[in-house]
Each structure stands twice: as structure tokens, then as C-alpha cells.
Amino acid sequence: MNEKTTPSKPRHVRDVSEWHKTTDVAVIGFGGAGSCAAIEAADAGSRVMIFEAASASGGSTALSSAExxxxxxxxxxxxxxxxxxxxxxxxxxxxxxxxxxxxxxxxxxxxxxxxxxxxxxxxxxxxxxxxxxxxxxxxxxxxxxxxxxxxxxxxxxxxxxxxxxxxxxxxxxxxxNGGPMLMGILTEQVESRDINVHYDSRALTLIVDDSNSVVGIVVRIDQQELNIKAEKGVILCAGGFVMNEEMLKKYAPSLLKASIPIGNPNDTGFGIKMGMSVGGAAINMHDGFVTLPYYPPSSLTYGILVNASGQRFINEDCYHGRVGYHCLQQPGDRIYLVFSAEDFGEYETQSYLNADIAGTGETLCELEEELGLPNGVLQNTVETYNINAAKGEDPLLHKSDEWLKPIKAPFAALDCTPGRGAFYPYFTLGGLDTLPSGEVVTSNGDVIPGLYAAGRTACGIPRTGACYSSGLSVGDATFTGRMAGKQAAKRK
Amino acid sequence: MNEKTTPSKPRHVRDVSEWHKTTDVAVIGFGGAGSCAAIEAADAGSRVMIFEAASASGGSTALSSAExxxxxxxxxxxxxxxxxxxxxxxxxxxxxxxxxxxxxxxxxxxxxxxxxxxxxxxxxxxxxxxxxxxxxxxxxxxxxxxxxxxxxxxxxxxxxxxxxxxxxxxxxxxxxNGGPMLMGILTEQVESRDINVHYDSRALTLIVDDSNSVVGIVVRIDQQELNIKAEKGVILCAGGFVMNEEMLKKYAPSLLKASIPIGNPNDTGFGIKMGMSVGGAAINMHDGFVTLPYYPPSSLTYGILVNASGQRFINEDCYHGRVGYHCLQQPGDRIYLVFSAEDFGEYETQSYLNADIAGTGETLCELEEELGLPNGVLQNTVETYNINAAKGEDPLLHKSDEWLKPIKAPFAALDCTPGRGAFYPYFTLGGLDTLPSGEVVTSNGDVIPGLYAAGRTACGIPRTGACYSSGLSVGDATFTGRMAGKQAAKRK
Structure with a gap:
């Protein structure tokens, strides 16, 4: 069976000559979603098997800070x-x-x-x-x-x-260190239960019956293809597709303007593809989390972000992800963070940003020239900002007065232009359409019997990089994993 | 068979007790794409049947200007x-x-x-x-x-x-009058060939065999469900999904900020859903054409568009669709077209825009106040624009000098805010992923044997409202219809 093309087509149960293993619930992936799904299904009395592609539990949750x-x-x-x-x-x-x-x-x-x-x-x-x-x-x-x-x-x-x-x-x-700690805790909970864990197990394709219900899954362990019967269903907790460049190009090409994919190597979208192969609808596939971590130091929040027109475009006191998302949407080819040099703070030691100084100036005119921005525009922008900031107001973009103060000489600017070194990490937010119960649905909203998805394999609570909040992915993964585990266990 | 849920699941050939009709190529939809597909397949020697849901040919092509x-x-x-x-x-x-x-x-x-x-x-x-x-x-x-x-x-x-x-x-x-004329011509060509046309025929679901190849389609004619055998394949030319509000909410909710869906009543996405039901990948589903027809009169191109921050955001000499798309992307809740009253021209009689006058003023300060824009910002924007325009330059957004001249008193502004009456028509640009040949592919890029798609059922040349051009949809529909017709006819 060709690995690349496998999830294109489910295996029909009539082509299954032997069931190598039988369980109630087969969980694909042992990260935040998979562990919680397995625990809940087991606690509801189901026999559970986990199949994890890597040699250990963790998934992308272990790589996160697990807020x-x-x-x-x-x-x-x-x-x-x-x-x-x-x-x-x-x-x-x-x-x-x-x-x-x-x-x-x-x-x-x-x-x-x-x-x-x-x-x-x-x-x-x-x-x-x-x-x-x-x-x-x-x-x-x-x-x-x-x-x-x-x-x-x-x-x-x-x-x-x-x-x-x-x-x-x-x-x-x-x-x-939250990620390894949370996954350590959840792994221990899985191990303390009668849950059958298989590492180095590659899920290949779903097994369906005549009515297109999912009745099992084909996995490869030790170079053997095994047909796993899942009497209550299969829960796909296999992460997103941020590590699959071909899928990114097809579904979420705008994310490729960002710099570093965040996730584990098995975030290849194979769970999403498996769901699609049996008619599961993949939704919101174009959107993703992307960020520009321009704080810490928090003092840089006193600065303003401007685009190639020298114009502001976002209230800079927003969450870094919302800001990063809007940076990538700007027309033109430049993004600068302009600030008073006194607010540079502990940038050298505290920042994750990796952005170079693009210009400095004793006057705005000097800075504008150094940045090559259109004549007078940055001056207008900063002067308008300063007049209002002095009054504790930002009528243009409504930055909170907590972060408003006039930007003063000497001035400096960091080059936050995508592609010029600034750190723009990203991951995907599209996935299989599911009910709150974790049941996967078709484009008509019909449940595919026996198929569940959770975490980034599903399209969950976080839907757009434009207004993401940290803690939503691990929150959603652990929560929806639990929902799917309970729902699958309930199935007759 | 439940109409709503039908395309969720294909019918398996083993459940077909009788073939009511047999053809080489079954074309679903008799608009621009379907007519061209049928003509080419017939000219390549195939037996062809067209199944059209409406009582006449035309589709959305007939409603367009057919550029x-x-x-x-x-x-x-x-x-x-x-x-x-x-x-x-x-x-x-x-x-x-x-x-x-x-x-x-x-x-x-x-x-x-x-x-x-x-x-x-x-x-x-x-x-x-x-x-x-x-x-x-x-x-x-x-x-x-x-x-x-x-x-x-x-x-x-x-x-x-x-x-x-x-x-x-x-x-x-x-x-x-281009649309009716083009569809008249293409309909005549279809009728002059040995092509079997069925009107009032609702395609219900695809028929697949054990290998997931498409071997036919179920249609309902005169309240009878008929199994149609398509020995070379089925070509889905069933339009997009702009008339399906549920699908819009799920896949392209941002389009719902626009005002009027453009298309025919059968643009319900049923062709796309049928393709998805057999593992076809639907891509680019979030994007669509949307426009703000602020010209004619072309003289309004001398004006500038500003958002709630009083800032320009697009070179106003772009195509109306590109401009409309960017209007919908703006933060804040207002979009104004600001211009010299002398450029109002034949607005009352020529315009499709339907936008109200939001303000007028002998001075920019007066206009700014009347529009309720932040103090001084519109003045800055217009003054900067004017200084540069007088030199034939637009260093901010690069509007061509052909459309640059200072904006002079008396001033006026049209309210182009989405949702306040201005005309923002839209249609969808997402659909089934196909090869240039029209063959539908899965999320892995594998061809689904016997399944083709063209026109807005497929994701074709036009992909984003951000840079659409008129003539691309009818161009793409007629062209890809031909490709799919030829390819299907070639199939052994």
C-alpha cells in the first residue's frame, strides 16, 4: 500500500480477510487530544487502543507551553x-x-x-x-x-x-515546561488504565462497511499491515497539517509567508485526509495561527506598527498572534515597529523576535528617510498618534490608554517585514468538521457513523489567526478529545 | 432518498438493480461549462447526456454579461x-x-x-x-x-x-446581453448534435464501484429515480454554492458581509458535495468574488476610499472587484468614497452603486466632522494625497497618474460601508480540486476515475476576490468544460 496515496481511499470491509486486533475504540495519535480521548473512553468502560506514529507520547502538546x-x-x-x-x-x-x-x-x-x-x-x-x-x-x-x-x-x-x-x-x-509536564501527567493516566498503546504505528487508512460506517483502521506496525477492528469507532487525534508543505500550498498558502511551522513531524494532515476519504468535510482549511512575538519586552507595546504606506493598521496592545496575522495581511512589502529608543528595554536578552534594527533617527524625518518610507507619511502618522496619545486617546485604532504615550526622540524601528528575519511561527486551524460530540460530519452535516476527530485534526474552537488566544489549542485538544472519547464509548 | 442528505453518500453499484439509461458521458448542468463539455465530448465521438435541474439551459452564464x-x-x-x-x-x-x-x-x-x-x-x-x-x-x-x-x-x-x-x-x-446570446449559441450547438438533453432533472448522487470509480449517477426525472450508467464518466458542471446559505456559513462566511449573491437558484453546491462524497477534495472554499461597483461614472476614480481610521487602503484605479474585496477586509465599521463634487458626474443615472451621500463640506474639516471621522485624520490623508497627486505621484498606494489629481472643495463622500445599502454582489470561487484536464482529485492528488468537474463546481483559474478580473468565470467555465469533455471522451 502506497503510503502517500493511502488515505485517498478507505479499505472496504469485504477486502479484509483477517482482523488482526479487535477493540472498541481505536485512538489515532497520543498527544493532548488522543490521551484525553483514550482516558475518557476507558473510564466509560470501553476497550481502547492507541496507535501513535512516534516512539513516544507527546504530540504537539508536549512541544507547547500547555496553557x-x-x-x-x-x-x-x-x-x-x-x-x-x-x-x-x-x-x-x-x-x-x-x-x-x-x-x-x-x-x-x-x-x-x-x-x-x-x-x-x-x-x-x-x-x-x-x-x-x-x-x-x-x-x-x-x-x-x-x-x-x-x-x-x-x-x-x-x-x-x-x-x-x-x-x-x-x-x-x-x-x-508546561507541555512535557502535561503530557507526562496524561501519559501516566493512560498507562495506569487498561489501555493498549502501540507506538511506531502508522495509521494507513480507514475501514468502512457497505453503509460507509467506519468499522476499523489499517495500521502498519513492524512493517506489517494490520486490520484493526474498532467496534465502537475510530477517533482521529492525529494533529494538523502544518508539516505537510504540499497540503499547505493547496489549502493554506498564505501561511507560507510566515517563517517557522510549529508542531511535531507527524502533523502531516493524514488524519484529516482519512476523514475526507470517507466524505468527511474539511473546513476552514485556509486559516491558521501565526504570530509576531514583539513582546517581551512589554515596553515595545508603546511603539506603533506601520506598513509600507507608513500607516498604522492594528491596536498594538492586542495579543501577539492577532498582530502577526494582520502584519501578514498588509499590502506592500514592509512592516516596521517604530518606538522611542527608551522603550527598547531588555530586547536583546528577552525577545523572541529576531528582528533587526531597520533605522534610527533623532527626528522622524531622519527615521522616515532611513526606512525609505514615502515622504511625510510616517511623520504624519507619529504626530497624529502623539497628539492623541498625550490625551490618552487612540481614535484611529483604539489602543488602550495603558499603552499610550507619545513616541519621543531618539526614534528607532525594528524590521518586522515577513521574510526578512523576524520570527513568524505558525500552525494550521482547519480540519474535519465535527459536532461538539466529536462526531465527524459530511458536507451535509450528516454524521459518519464510527468516526470521531479531536484536536487539530478537527476544526475546533480556534478558527482564525486574526483573533487567536494562547491556550485555545491545548484547551480545545484536551476538551474535544474527552468529548470524542465519551461519545465513542456510548455508541452501541 | 432524502434530497438534502443525498450527496453525502454515493450509491454503490451493487445496490443498482437496474440501469434506466446508458451513455458514455453524463454532464450535470447545462450552463457555460456543461454545454462546452457536452459539445466536445460529442465531437470526440462519445454518446452524451445532459441533466439540467432547471427547465431550460443557461445556468449562471446566461445571467452574466459573458465576457x-x-x-x-x-x-x-x-x-x-x-x-x-x-x-x-x-x-x-x-x-x-x-x-x-x-x-x-x-x-x-x-x-x-x-x-x-x-x-x-x-x-x-x-x-x-x-x-x-x-x-x-x-x-x-x-x-x-x-x-x-x-x-x-x-x-x-x-x-x-x-x-x-x-x-x-x-x-x-x-x-x-452577452449572457443570453452566448448561451443561445451554445444551446443551438448542443441541439444540432446527437446529445440527449434532460431538463427538470435533479442529480441526486453518484454511483461508484468497488474501486471507488464513478460509473454513473442517480437522477430524478418526473419523480422517478433513475440510475444512469455513464461508461466514460460523469462531468459535474453544476455551478458554485452561492445560493446555499448553510454552505456559505460553513465555508465562506466572510462573503455574507456582501449584499447580493449572483448566480442561478441551482448554485446550491450539490455538484461540489457529490464530489466530496467520493473523496474529492474541495479547495479554496473560503474565497469568493465580491465587488463594489463605484464606477461608472469613471470620474469617481479620482476620489479616494478611506476606512474608519480615515486612511486609504487601496489604489482606487484597480478593478472594482479588487477594491470591493479590500473594502470588506477593513477593520472598523466604515468605508467612504471621498471626492471633489465636480467628479460626481452622471452618478445618479449611470451608477450601479446605490450608495448614499454620507457627507459634504466646503472644507475637509467640515466633511470630517460630518462623517464622524477622528479629528484631523481625513485632513491629513487628503492633504498628503493632494500634495503628491499634484506631482502625479501616489507613493503610498501607487495609483496611476492617469487618475491622480488633487481633491478640491466642495467635497463629498459616498457611504460604501458594507451593510448600509451600497451594492456588494458576490459569488463563490472554491470548488473541487481538478487537474487541468478536468479530472477530480482527492486530497492526495489521486484522480478519481470517471469523475470530472468544470466551471464553478471546480476550483479553476479565478481563485480570489482580491484580484479577480471579469471574464475569468465564463472564460474558465467554457474552457474547463471543453477540457473535461475531451478528457472524458478519451477514457477507455
Whole structure:
């Protein structure tokens, strides 16, 4: 069986001469989604097998900082202990807005309603969250503190739509070590159950019956093709497609303007393709997370981003991902971050950005010339910005007054133009269309019996890089994994 | 069989107890693509049946002005007779740029290489094109003249990428009457051949065999479900999905910000769904054509478009579709076309725009206030524009000097904000992934034997509203219909 072309076509059960293994639920992929799916299915009394392509558990969740976006329902334990009340309505309204045009209200509602329960479940698995807040404008908490703002909750227009509340939950661990810790915890939980784990197992194609129900999966282990019977169903938790350049070119070419794909090598889209091969609808395939990590240092938030016309285009106090997304949308061929030299701060040691200084100047005119921007435009832009900033206002783009102050000489600019060295990591947000239960549906919304998807193999809560928030991918993966595991176990 | 859910699942040939009709090639849809597919398949010696859902031929082509985008290869007869030389390289480079990130080079090359041949073929069918140019900046030729610029060929950045040449070919007919004329010609050609046409025929689902090859189609005629055997294959020419609100919400929700779907009532996406049901990959589903027809009168091109920040965002001499697309992308909630009152011209009688006057003023300050734009920003924008325009320059957005002149008092502004009355028509550009031959492929690029698609059921040459050109849809539909017809006829 040709590996590349395999998921194009399911195997029909009539061509299965032998079942090599039988289980109730076959879970494909042992990352955040797969582990949670397996645990829930097992806890509901099902026999479960996991097939993981790599030699260990982890997936892309282990490579992340494993923040989990949770709240609503009055607040998680941590939110409440920190004196924060988080209404479900606010979380729902924020997530609907953050999902953009493609937001799925049924999924968002389900995620919000189950969010505090999800927190408690993660804690019951062994995840530790300290009752504390990390009060920096940061990409992640580098201390073992828990709560931080990981989205654009405090920025326009979100602040007017929903009461801001920090919902990113960081594990009680210092540094960027949440991913390995979370996957360690979940792996231990899987191992403590009667779940059959197969590593180095390549899922090849689904097995369907006459009614197009999924009844099993073909996997290759030790160079043997095995037909696995899955009496309740197959849950695809095989990640997204950010590592598949051919698929990116076909479905999400604009992401290729960004610089570094984030994910694990098995994020090749094979789970999505398997679903498509039996009529599963792949949706929102063009969109992805992309970011420009221009803070820390947070002081650079006092700066302004301008495009090749010397014009601002986004309130710079937004989440770094929202900003990065808009940078990639700009016409013209340049993006500069312009700031007062005094706000350069600890850029050299703290920044992930990798952007070069593009120009400096004692006057705006000098800087404008050095950057080669159209005569007078940057001067206009900064002067207008400064006049309003001095009054604590940004009538153009509504940056919060917390981050408003006039930009003063000496001036400097960082070159954030895509393709010129600045760090623009990205991953995909499109995948199989599923119900909140994790059941995969066709283009008509009909359930494909026996097929489930979760995590980035499905199109979940996060839908657009334009308003992503950290913690949504691991939050969605672990949550939807659980939903799919429970649903599959329920199947008669 | 439930109509809504039908295309979710193909019928297996083992469930076919009787073949009610047998043909070589079954063409689904009798619009621009379907007629051309049927003619070519018949001319290659195949037995052909057409199944059309409506009671007459036409499809969305009949509702269009039927401009066809053609050129290259030194030029069509009309281009050459008008003294224009059009190199294939220029047409190729323009179309690749106009396709945006999603451009398909193999398809573009095939289209360009075959373009003059396509012109000659249309003429051989009976299409009449006068050797003349319509020299207005217009949406369509209202005279019987042939050639016009129907894209952004003369606008930045395209003018620097490819030598501009008018490639929109308008039939020799006055007024907006090209669509009925072209479909009249093609229908006559179909009728003059031994092609079996069935009207009022609803295609329900594909029929596949054990190897997932398409061997026929189920249609409903006179309330009878008929199994049609198609020995060489089925060609889906069933239009796009602009009339299916549920699909729009799922796949292309941003188009719903526009105002009026353009197409025929059967543009419900059923052809695309049928292809997906057998593993065909639907690509580029989020994008569509959308436009803001702010000319005629062409004099409004001297104006500038500004967003809620009072900033320009596009060179206003672009094609109306490119401009409309960018209007929908703007942050904030307002779009104004600001111009000198003297350029209002014949707006009342010539315009399709339907936009209201949002403000007027003897000074920019007055206009700015009336529009409620942030203090000073519009003044800055216009002053900067005027200083440069007086020099014949637009360093910000590179509008051509042909359309540059300072904007003078008295000033006026039209409200082009989406949702406030301005006319923003749209249609879809996503569809089944096909080879240049019209063969439908899976997510792995594997051909699905016996399945072809053309026109808006496939994802063809036009890929993004950001740089669409008129004549690409009818051009692509008629051209890819021919390719698919020939390819299907060749199949053993």
C-alpha cells in the first residue's frame, strides 16, 4: 500500500480477510487530544487502543507551553481564589468574537459550559495550578504562576464585547515546561488504565462497511499491515497539517509567508485526509495561527506598527498572534515597529523576535528617510498618534490608554517585514468538521457513523489567526478529545 | 432518498438493480461549462447526456454579461486587428498574480496556452466579436465593441509585473446581453448534435464501484429515480454554492458581509458535495468574488476610499472587484468614497452603486466632522494625497497618474460601508480540486476515475476576490468544460 496515496481511499470491509486486533475504540495519535480521548473512553468502560506514529507520547502538546484557556461559570478555582469572577456569557462572547466569521456557536457554548468541569478534570488527573496571577504582558508565564491574559481580552474591540478576565492557565512549573509536564501527567493516566498503546504505528487508512460506517483502521506496525477492528469507532487525534508543505500550498498558502511551522513531524494532515476519504468535510482549511512575538519586552507595546504606506493598521496592545496575522495581511512589502529608543528595554536578552534594527533617527524625518518610507507619511502618522496619545486617546485604532504615550526622540524601528528575519511561527486551524460530540460530519452535516476527530485534526474552537488566544489549542485538544472519547464509548 | 442528505453518500453499484439509461458521458448542468463539455465530448465521438435541474439551459452564464478573458499567444484575432500584441508570458504572469496565494500554475499555463484556440473555437461555434476596443473605465461594454480592460492590468502592482493588455472579450451585442446570446449559441450547438438533453432533472448522487470509480449517477426525472450508467464518466458542471446559505456559513462566511449573491437558484453546491462524497477534495472554499461597483461614472476614480481610521487602503484605479474585496477586509465599521463634487458626474443615472451621500463640506474639516471621522485624520490623508497627486505621484498606494489629481472643495463622500445599502454582489470561487484536464482529485492528488468537474463546481483559474478580473468565470467555465469533455471522451 502506497503510503502517500493511502488515505485517498478507505479499505472496504469485504477486502479484509483477517482482523488482526479487535477493540472498541481505536485512538489515532497520543498527544493532548488522543490521551484525553483514550482516558475518557476507558473510564466509560470501553476497550481502547492507541496507535501513535512516534516512539513516544507527546504530540504537539508536549512541544507547547500547555496553557489551557478556561473560565466562565463563575470562574475556575484559580480565578475565584484570585478574586476574579468570570461569567460564562463573557467567555462565550469573547470566544465567538475571537472565532471570527467562522466561529461555531454550538462548539463554543459546549466548551464554555464544560470549562470549569474541564479544569477540575485536569486537576483530578494530576495537573497542578497555583492560585496566582502572572501580571505581565507576556507570551507565557516564566514563573510557576497560573493565570495570565493570553488573548486580546483587554484590547479593542474585545474589551467592549466582554468583560476581560485572564483565562490562560499555566501549570505550576517554572520556565516553558508546561507541555512535557502535561503530557507526562496524561501519559501516566493512560498507562495506569487498561489501555493498549502501540507506538511506531502508522495509521494507513480507514475501514468502512457497505453503509460507509467506519468499522476499523489499517495500521502498519513492524512493517506489517494490520486490520484493526474498532467496534465502537475510530477517533482521529492525529494533529494538523502544518508539516505537510504540499497540503499547505493547496489549502493554506498564505501561511507560507510566515517563517517557522510549529508542531511535531507527524502533523502531516493524514488524519484529516482519512476523514475526507470517507466524505468527511474539511473546513476552514485556509486559516491558521501565526504570530509576531514583539513582546517581551512589554515596553515595545508603546511603539506603533506601520506598513509600507507608513500607516498604522492594528491596536498594538492586542495579543501577539492577532498582530502577526494582520502584519501578514498588509499590502506592500514592509512592516516596521517604530518606538522611542527608551522603550527598547531588555530586547536583546528577552525577545523572541529576531528582528533587526531597520533605522534610527533623532527626528522622524531622519527615521522616515532611513526606512525609505514615502515622504511625510510616517511623520504624519507619529504626530497624529502623539497628539492623541498625550490625551490618552487612540481614535484611529483604539489602543488602550495603558499603552499610550507619545513616541519621543531618539526614534528607532525594528524590521518586522515577513521574510526578512523576524520570527513568524505558525500552525494550521482547519480540519474535519465535527459536532461538539466529536462526531465527524459530511458536507451535509450528516454524521459518519464510527468516526470521531479531536484536536487539530478537527476544526475546533480556534478558527482564525486574526483573533487567536494562547491556550485555545491545548484547551480545545484536551476538551474535544474527552468529548470524542465519551461519545465513542456510548455508541452501541 | 432524502434530497438534502443525498450527496453525502454515493450509491454503490451493487445496490443498482437496474440501469434506466446508458451513455458514455453524463454532464450535470447545462450552463457555460456543461454545454462546452457536452459539445466536445460529442465531437470526440462519445454518446452524451445532459441533466439540467432547471427547465431550460443557461445556468449562471446566461445571467452574466459573458465576457471571456482571452489573449496571449500574440493575441486573439480581435487583439491583433486592434493593433495589440499580447504575449503569453504577460497573460500568464498577470493571471498568476491575480490568482493570489492559491494560483494554480498548471491550470493557468494550460488556460493561457489554449486561449487563442479557445477564442477561435467560440467563433467557430457562432460567437461574434467585433474588431474594436471599448475605451472606457467601465464594468462592461454597453456598446457592441469587443475588447475592454476587465481587470487590474493597468494598476499597481500588476502593471509592473506584466505588460497591460485588454483581454475581456465582449460579444457583438449592445447592452448587458452577452449572457443570453452566448448561451443561445451554445444551446443551438448542443441541439444540432446527437446529445440527449434532460431538463427538470435533479442529480441526486453518484454511483461508484468497488474501486471507488464513478460509473454513473442517480437522477430524478418526473419523480422517478433513475440510475444512469455513464461508461466514460460523469462531468459535474453544476455551478458554485452561492445560493446555499448553510454552505456559505460553513465555508465562506466572510462573503455574507456582501449584499447580493449572483448566480442561478441551482448554485446550491450539490455538484461540489457529490464530489466530496467520493473523496474529492474541495479547495479554496473560503474565497469568493465580491465587488463594489463605484464606477461608472469613471470620474469617481479620482476620489479616494478611506476606512474608519480615515486612511486609504487601496489604489482606487484597480478593478472594482479588487477594491470591493479590500473594502470588506477593513477593520472598523466604515468605508467612504471621498471626492471633489465636480467628479460626481452622471452618478445618479449611470451608477450601479446605490450608495448614499454620507457627507459634504466646503472644507475637509467640515466633511470630517460630518462623517464622524477622528479629528484631523481625513485632513491629513487628503492633504498628503493632494500634495503628491499634484506631482502625479501616489507613493503610498501607487495609483496611476492617469487618475491622480488633487481633491478640491466642495467635497463629498459616498457611504460604501458594507451593510448600509451600497451594492456588494458576490459569488463563490472554491470548488473541487481538478487537474487541468478536468479530472477530480482527492486530497492526495489521486484522480478519481470517471469523475470530472468544470466551471464553478471546480476550483479553476479565478481563485480570489482580491484580484479577480471579469471574464475569468465564463472564460474558465467554457474552457474547463471543453477540457473535461475531451478528457472524458478519451477514457477507455
Amino acid at each position: 489551557v484557556y478556561m473560565g466562565g461559570n463563575g470562574g475556575t478555582r484559580v480565578q475565584r481564589e484570585c478574586g476574579l469572577e468570570d461569567k460564562s456569557e463573557d467567555m462565550y462572547n469573547y470566544l465567538m468574537q475571537a472565532g471570527g466569521d467562522f466561529a461555531d456557536s454550538a462548539k463554543v457554548k459546549n466548551y464554555v459550559d464544560g470549562s470549569v468541569d474541564h479544569f477540575d478534570w485536569l486537576v483530578s488527573m494530576g495537573a497542578k495550578y497555583k492560585n496566582s496571577i502572572y501580571n505581565e504582558r507576556a507570551i507565557m508565564a516564566m514563573t510557576d504562576d497560573c493565570l495570565l491574559y493570553t488573548g486580546s481580552e483587554k484590547a479593542w474591540p474585545y474589551r467592549d464585547i466582554a468583560k476581560p478576565c485572564p483565562r490562560g492557565h499555566n501549570l505550576e512549573v517554572e520556565g516553558d | 471571456v478573458y482571452m489573449g496571449g499567444n500574440g493575441g486573439t484575432r480581435v487583439q491583433r486587428e486592434c493593433g495589440l500584441e499580447d504575449k503569453s508570458e504577460d497573460m500568464y504572469n498577470y493571471l498568476m498574480q491575480a490568482g493570489g496565494d492559491f494560483a494554480d500554475s498548471a491550470k493557468v499555463k494550460n488556460y493561457v496556452d489554449g486561449s487563442v484556440d479557445h477564442f477561435d473555437w467560440l467563433v467557430s461555434m457562432g460567437a461574434k466579436y467585433k474588431n474594436s476596443i471599448y475605451n472606457e473605465r467601465a464594468i462592461m461594454a454597453m456598446t457592441d465593441d469587443c475588447l475592454l480592460y476587465t481587470g487590474s492590468e493597468k494598476a499597481w502592482p500588476y502593471r509592473d509585473i506584466a505588460k497591460p493588455c485588454p483581454r475581456g472579450h465582449n460579444l457583438e451585442v449592445e447592452g448587458d
